[in-house]
Amino acid sequence: MKKEFHKENRETLYNSLESGSIAVMFSGRAPRKTSDEYYPFFANRSFVYMTGIEQENSILMAFKDGTTTEDTVFLLPPDLLKERWTGRRLTDTEASDISGIESVKYIENFKVSLDQLIGSGLAETLYLDFDRLTEEEPDNDSYQLANYIKTRYPFIKIKNLQIQIRKQRTIKKACEIEAMRKAEQITQAGILAMMTASKPGMYEYEYKAEFDYALAKRGVLSPGFPSIISAGNNNFCIHYYSYKGQAKDGDMILNDVGACYDNIINDVSRGWPCNGKFNDKQRLLYECAYDTSNYMFNILKPGLPMKEVDQIARKHNFEQLKEIGLCRKYEEVGKYIWHGGAHHVGYDVHDRVSPMEDMITAPGMVFCVDIGIYCEDWGIGFRLEDNCLITENGCENLSAITPRSIEEIEAVMGKR
Ligand SMILES: [Mn+2]
Numbered sequence: 001m002k003k004e005f006h007k008e009n010r011e012t013l014y015n016s017l018e019s020g021s022i023a024v025m026f027s028g029r030a031p032r033k034t035s036d037e038y039y040p041f042f043a044n045r046s047f048v049y050m051t052g053i054e055q056e057n058s059i060l061m062a063f064k065d066g067t068t069t070e071d072t073v074f075l076l077p078p079d080l081l082k083e084r085w086t087g088r089r090l091t092d093t094e095a096s097d098i099s100g101i102e103s104v105k106y107i108e109n110f111k112v113s114l115d116q117l118i119g120s121g122l123a124e125t126l127y128l129d130f131d132r133l134t135e136e137e138p139d140n141d142s143y144q145l146a147n148y149i150k151t152r153y154p155f156i157k158i159k160n161l162q163i164q165i166r167k168q169r170t171i172k173k174a175c176e177i178e179a180m181r182k183a184e185q186i187t188q189a190g191i192l193a194m195m196t197a198s199k200p201g202m203y204e205y206e207y208k209a210e211f212d213y214a215l216a217k218r219g220v221l222s223p224g225f226p227s228i229i230s231a232g233n234n235n236f237c238i239h240y241y242s243y244k245g246q247a248k249d250g251d252m253i254l255n256d257v258g259a260c261y262d263n264i265i266n267d268v269s270r271g272w273p274c275n276g277k278f279n280d281k282q283r284l285l286y287e288c289a290y291d292t293s294n295y296m297f298n299i300l301k302p303g304l305p306m307k308e309v310d311q312i313a314r315k316h317n318f319e320q321l322k323e324i325g326l327c328r329k330y331e332e333v334g335k336y337i338w339h340g341g342a343h344h345v346g347y348d349v350h351d352r353v354s355p356m357e358d359m360i361t362a363p364g365m366v367f368c369v370d371i372g373i374y375c376e377d378w379g380i381g382f383r384l385e386d387n388c389l390i391t392e393n394g395c396e397n398l399s400a401i402t403p404r405s406i407e408e409i410e411a412v413m414g415k416r
Contacts, residue, residue: 224265271382276413288320310340341370
């Protein structure tokens, strides 16, 4: 993304703050894995959304006085010895070029700058990005700073930036949608590689290797999230990460994968028979999911309550399953439909967006339409998951470039 994107994101954020507010966001730190080994660093997504900076231990601090806001980014200082081991650190100029933030300081000055700002008497509120998922999670930098402020400056009000950040991330800008389209092309290449390599006897890890190789050849060294790739009965584990199973003749392959391009992630699922030809029962079930998915892409448009989207899909899918004689009553549908799937995608695969309860679909939203059918009695489970962009008048299926229909899948696999 260009620095203008991040600048615009920050301006919107600062506009939401009242005068006398300080906002602080952190890129985070890599957790330790074992011994002296750390997990690869992965910068906080909202921090990247606001700054474009993906370096460990970076801090954004903004202070709003009246209608003007001044911001500074704090970075790790140059350290030739450490950089020899772990790579070059960003220079001031590089950080400014990426983020559009002119004021760059070193991390050791952060607390001093914050103390000075509060000492000036102009600051009343500190905004932090509190995004803890569970109570058990240890305090990250935001919670630690909140504790420091509460002890040292009890008169400073502490507020949460989450709601505003989520609101902003809900609506994608043109450059995000462009990046999403690129990610879709790379994902398509990965899925096509798996489809064309597919044959009975192939191991799940071989499918995964095909996918990873196709992505790596296109500069995507790790997917947007851990790939789900399974065969046969392993398809009945929704989040399956073992990759050790083997496809038997007549098995369906399930994938739930997504590339990441310029920090934008997509999320696409396809199911296909490993031997390239749908049998009668696979065809019957696949047509139900395919029809439901197409129905959703026909009706999705701005102005719909988001909480109803999953329900509409579930009901339509039920009607299909009823038609083929699998279900009689709607109450029975849970036997075959195990999940909804209208989650938003973007900087995260389960994107941090406004609460679904009161969300109304609007242009610029991108969310998954995920139709899964799991029939254990027949040994067939798969999902058809696409990425829906809400447009001014309707919607667009961004992942339609990856074969979806039985005809398209069989045609691709017929060329093996
Ligand atoms: Mn998915």
